[in-house]
Amino acid sequence: xxxxxxxxxxxxxxxxxIGGSLLRDLTASDxxxxxxxxxxxxxxxxxxxxxxxxxxxxxxxxxAQRCDALIVLATPMPAIxxxxxxxxxxxxxxxxxxxxxxxxxxxxxxxxxxxxxxxxGGHPMAGTADSGWTxxxxxxxxxxxxxxxxxxxxDDTPPPxxxxxxxxxxxxxxxxxxxxxxxAQVGNHDAAVARISHLPHLLAESLAIVGxxxxxxxxxxxxxxxxxxxxxxxxxxxLVRAMCETNDEALLEALDETLALLNDARAHLTDERPSIxxxxxxxxxxxxxxxxxxxxxxxxxxxxxxxxPVIRFQPGAPGWINQLAxxxxxxxxxxxx
Amino acid sequence: xxxxxxxxxxxxxxxxxIGGSLLRDLTASDxxxxxxxxxxxxxxxxxxxxxxxxxxxxxxxxxAQRCDALIVLATPMPAIxxxxxxxxxxxxxxxxxxxxxxxxxxxxxxxxxxxxxxxxGGHPMAGTADSGWTxxxxxxxxxxxxxxxxxxxxDDTPPPxxxxxxxxxxxxxxxxxxxxxxxAQVGNHDAAVARISHLPHLLAESLAIVGxxxxxxxxxxxxxxxxxxxxxxxxxxxLVRAMCETNDEALLEALDETLALLNDARAHLTDERPSIxxxxxxxxxxxxxxxxxxxxxxxxxxxxxxxxPVIRFQPGAPGWINQLAxxxxxxxxxxxx
Numbered sequence: 001x002x003x004x005x006x007x008x009x010x011x012x013x014x015x016x017x018i019g020g021s022l023l024r025d026l027t028a029s030d031x032x033x034x035x036x037x038x039x040x041x042x043x044x045x046x047x048x049x050x051x052x053x054x055x056x057x058x059x060x061x062x063x064a065q066r067c068d069a070l071i072v073l074a075t076p077m078p079a080i081x082x083x084x085x086x087x088x089x090x091x092x093x094x095x096x097x098x099x100x101x102x103x104x105x106x107x108x109x110x111x112x113x114x115x116x117x118x119x120x121g122g123h124p125m126a127g128t129a130d131s132g133w134t135x136x137x138x139x140x141x142x143x144x145x146x147x148x149x150x151x152x153x154x155d156d157t158p159p160p161x162x163x164x165x166x167x168x169x170x171x172x173x174x175x176x177x178x179x180x181x182x183x184a185q186v187g188n189h190d191a192a193v194a195r196i197s198h199l200p201h202l203l204a205e206s207l208a209i210v211g212x213x214x215x216x217x218x219x220x221x222x223x224x225x226x227x228x229x230x231x232x233x234x235x236x237x238x239l240v241r242a243m244c245e246t247n248d249e250a251l252l253e254a255l256d257e258t259l260a261l262l263n264d265a266r267a268h269l270t271d272e273r274p275s276i277x278x279x280x281x282x283x284x285x286x287x288x289x290x291x292x293x294x295x296x297x298x299x300x301x302x303x304x305x306x307x308x309p310v311i312r313f314q315p316g317a318p319g320w321i322n323q324l325a326x327x328x329x330x331x332x333x334x335x336x337x
Numbered sequence: 338x339x340x341x342x343x344x345x346x347x348x349x350x351x352x353x354x355i356g357g358s359l360l361r362d363l364t365a366s367d368x369x370x371x372x373x374x375x376x377x378x379x380x381x382x383x384x385x386x387x388x389x390x391x392x393x394x395x396x397x398x399x400x401a402q403r404c405d406a407l408i409v410l411a412t413p414m415p416a417i418x419x420x421x422x423x424x425x426x427x428x429x430x431x432x433x434x435x436x437x438x439x440x441x442x443x444x445x446x447x448x449x450x451x452x453x454x455x456x457x458g459g460h461p462m463a464g465t466a467d468s469g470w471t472x473x474x475x476x477x478x479x480x481x482x483x484x485x486x487x488x489x490x491x492d493d494t495p496p497p498x499x500x501x502x503x504x505x506x507x508x509x510x511x512x513x514x515x516x517x518x519x520x521a522q523v524g525n526h527d528a529a530v531a532r533i534s535h536l537p538h539l540l541a542e543s544l545a546i547v548g549x550x551x552x553x554x555x556x557x558x559x560x561x562x563x564x565x566x567x568x569x570x571x572x573x574x575x576l577v578r579a580m581c582e583t584n585d586e587a588l589l590e591a592l593d594e595t596l597a598l599l600n601d602a603r604a605h606l607t608d609e610r611p612s613i614x615x616x617x618x619x620x621x622x623x624x625x626x627x628x629x630x631x632x633x634x635x636x637x638x639x640x641x642x643x644x645x646p647v648i649r650f651q652p653g654a655p656g657w658i659n660q661l662a663x664x665x666x667x668x669x670x671x672x673x674x
Contacts (some may be wrong), residue, residue, distance in 0.1 A: 228537075
């Protein structure tokens with residue numbers, strides 16, 4: 001049996017798509033959870049639906065400190081420094097996690113404030129093109145990957161017991177809402193999401209523009225490949241920029257690999273006998289590998305089991321940090337027992 | 338009322354996804370249609386399902402000539418020269434169309450053989466990542482764009498009556514299977530599909546490779562944006578190459594615009610304060626324009642009406658060719674009365 005008992009209440013800061021959905025799921029699972037949203041109108045909507053929510057940051061953090069809650073920073077990157085400062089002031093003993101889609105920059109902000117002993121980074125890989133409380137929903141995280149970082153565990157061996165206890169609670173929280181926890185160090189996380197999340201946005205934006213440049217005829221002829229290839233260009237520009245611009249180094253590496261492939265294809269297209277065999281064969285093999293891995297070939301009935309390998313272990317037991325690093329390398333999900 | 342009465346039998350050469358689906362729909366609509374497939378096993382499957390099909394090219398073309406059928410070349414580009422030569426030999430009086438996804442190269446092959454008076458180019462914008470007779474299905478073309486070219490009408494005014502009659506039958510055939518006919522000249526068609534169909538393939542192949550380069554962790558974290566962005570990389574490599582390599586000039590133009598956008602984004606990512614505002618804002622606006630045009634915002638109940646403007650006209654009536662050029666510019670569908 002996987003344990004999903006979180007040892008403390010949860011306090012969610014920011015009730016957008018991710019924070020709002022987390023609040024809904026934890027409430028539904030009968031875990032004590034309360035939230036805060038800066039915009040009073042969204043806070044009122046959430047309260048109107050019966051959720052325990054306020055629009056006062058001071059109030060919510062004072063309460064979190066009083067009940068030793070696990071604080072979840074569920075806002076985009078630009079709000080993080082302010083929230084960290086508020087936590088330092090009003091909830092100086094609480095452990096916290098976040099859901100920002102880049103992890104190195106957040107860890108840097110945390111370290112600058114000397115708060116690393118009570119921080120565990122997180123990133124749920126769930127989302128839609130919509131955002132805000134109205135987009136939040138039950139079961140958003142079911143089967144989704146939820147990265148939980150463990151860099152602090154590599155700084156000292158063993159890491160502080162207080163940090164290990166926080167780490168376990170973050171894992172339990174993600175598991176409780178149906179996510180699959182993938183452990184990763186911040187640098188490896190950021191390199192991975194640059195490839196599979198941030199780069200797709202750059203390509204989708206570019207494709208949308210080049211299609212649009214073709215005028216009415218091109219847009220009228222656009223079918224599935226254009227629709228799918230541009231879908232995430234419909235995401236709120238501010239969110240896309242926040243992700244990509246704060247992961248600039250890793251994104252540059254992924255972008256340069258892409259430019260090399262496209263420039264090479266370009267050169268081959270100008271040959272007397274144009275051939276893009278290399279790109280197409282290699283891209284096809286990569287996609288098939290991904291499909292096999294993600295279990296997409298199991299038919300229409302959905303997935304009966306997660307396609308990700310699983311590693312079960314006990315935090316704090318001998319070798320547990322090596323097991324984490326091993327799981328990270330495999331992209332495996334972990335189960336804590 | 339739109340007329341969909343085709344004035345002659347239809348003969349489909351090649352029973353893959355497109356040809357097979359066309360054969361199914363025309364048979365179901367009680368129009369006389371017969372087909373040919375080079376692979377005897379697929380021909381046997383189709384015959385076993387009750388379709389009027391042979392694996393002899395000579396037989397099928399002799400029959401087409403005898404009953405003055407409209408011949409549809411429903412194979413990928415590489416088979417087209419052989420089929421044109423066979424038509425010249427065995428069905429020297431039949432009119433014909435094709436479904437190849439590039440149009441200039443096909444027209445060139447047709448003109449080389451002096452067959453332009455009995456050719457009307459076509460391109461149904463329907464498809465899946467699967468191919469072959471087993472992938473063919475009823476209603477594949479419903480609501481899809483079906484480009485019908487009209488270059489021959491611009492060569493002489495008025496164009497030969499025999500050609501106009503053929504052109505009308507091709508339009509009726511596409512309409513009869515539920516497609517929306519968009520008129521276009523081959524050059525404009527090829528430029529448009531380079532942007533919205535061939536470029537998406539190059540980007541999908543590249544993204545699949547760069548994601549794969551990230552190893553198990555990256556693939557494990559991949560979610561919707563990667564899945565959608567790489568979907569068409571799962572298409573058969575031979576089909577992707579046939580499309581892209583025969584549309585090299587137009588594809589190069591679209592690719593160069595893309596490279597310019599990505600190189601510009603790259604430069605901005607290396608700034609001290611990375612910003613990709615220009616790309617993201619412009620990409621977002623383009624996608625929203627496309628969504629508005631394609632009627633994606635009309636809710637879950639599907640589309641009640643086509644999002645494409647419609648132009649109704651009578652072929653051969655004064656000014657009909659100007660109306661075609663006007664429809665082309667608007668990406669409008671046409672209805673013949």
